[in-house]
Amino acid sequence: MLEIPGNVFPRRLDALLPMAKKAQGIYIEDENGKQYMDASGGAIVVNAGHGRKKIAKAIYDQILSHDYIHPTMFATKSVEMLAASLAKKAPREINRFYFFSGGSEANEAAIKLARQIHIENGNETKYRLIGRWKSYHGLTLGSLAAMGRTSFKKYFTPLLKENLHIPAPYCYRCSFGLTYPSCKVRCAMALDEMIENAGPQTISTFIAETIPGASIAACFPPDEYLQTIVRICDHHNVLLILDEVMCGMGRTGEWFACNHFDVVPDILTLGKGLAGGVMALSAFGVKETHFNTIKDNSGAFMHGGTFSHHPVAAAAGLALIEILEQEKLVFRVKIKGEKLGDLLKKHLLPLAQVGDVRGKGFMWGIEIVKDKKTKQPFKRSLKIVEGLWDALFEKGYITYKSSGLAGVDGDALVISPPYIIGDDEMEMLVKAIKSTFIEFFN
Known part of the structure; x- marks a missing residue:
């Protein structure tokens, strides 16, 4: 294995990140062979999927x-x-x-x-x-x-x-x-x-x-x-x-x-x-x-x-x-985006800590709250969204973090997959998010 000298000034200073080895379609694979569904397209960037030969x-x-x-x-x-x-x-x-x-x-x-x-x-x-x-x-x-x-x-x-x-x-x-x-x-x-x-x-x-x-x-x-x-x-x-x-x-x-x-x-x-x-x-x-x-x-x-x-x-x-x-992918986003939104709302809105699910196409936000009735957010010091993100990442699902929605407090996840994601993969993703919320808050 190639020894990494460690001279990079990394974007994250609080964690040692896995080494990416391959990216294809909607998945990224690390050097240990673990696959991650790129459900945020990185920083909401990858739209046509990874590894496009064209x-x-x-x-x-x-x-x-x-x-x-x-x-x-x-x-x-x-x-x-x-x-x-x-x-x-x-x-x-x-x-x-x-x-x-x-x-x-x-x-x-x-x-x-x-x-x-x-x-x-x-x-x-x-x-x-x-x-x-x-x-x-x-x-x-x-x-x-x-x-x-x-x-x-x-x-x-x-x-x-x-x-x-x-x-x-x-x-x-x-x-x-x-x-x-x-x-x-x-x-x-x-x-x-x-x-x-x-x-x-x-x-x-x-x-x-x-x-x-x-x-x-x-x-x-x-x-x-x-x-x-x-x-x-x-x-x-x-x-x-x-x-x-x-x-x-x-x-x-x-x-x-x-x-x-x-x-x-x-x-x-x-x-x-x-x-x-x-x-x-x-x-x-x-x-x-x-x-x-x-x-x-x-x-x-x-x-x-x-x-x-x-x-x-x-x-x-x-x-x-x-x-x-x-590949008519923009039209695909319009149609499949409705399905993604319906899945997110159906599975996540009933959860006590999900205050709102909103978006369109393949750009959806899940706002996380401490109290659903009052919309009270979690304190930023608790780093709730970071904890949820880490738990999903460990399961092999990549989402995007949003914080500071309510003054300095507040948390949300953004779901923005590549436009080629399939119906089965959307269902897998949403079920993984739901189970992670339940495990994290119980």
């Missing part, structure tokens, strides 16, 4: 043809074709795409782009950003400042630009103590109040996850929420950035999650599943009108990146889209 061949062919090409010196066919493929799927008017390596980069660049668009249009006083509490947009300084997940920010607050935040559309724990639909989406109207109070002439952009993912566990907003947000942004000339790094590329049963609501943002960000997890690839898409504003004025977006518009990563993304199309 993507491997596309990468191989692209490397042998031309690998690193600087995007200020040459155009490359794989990048051009990926942008064209995304434009065909994207909401109307979103037809220009700029490529990066990760979702944090895409969101950071989108925030900068919004500011430059305002400047080119003669609105230099528009510089402030509004985000939402309980949001996640990445860990670079700009995206970290935009997010509303305070646990990630506490060490670095002195380094961050102060931004404004409003409550998330989190009906299970409504910040206003209201109930949908009689609330008339009060959480959306909070944006109008914030803009008016801060001064519309100062607000550049509002950034929001179309479907809040990691922070409040697949919390699908009310149908009219985003339509209300769009009207408010349009009224105040505030650009809307929708973050679909996690929920895009078919995860909710639509190529883009905003299609569920028939809304079009000014800028839309993608990542994670854009190349199926095989290569580091992200992007923002922007309306043609905004692209032309930049092109016709300064003539350049004041941004860049050594590995932006990378032809090898683009080749992987293009192959991934072809797989999703040819």
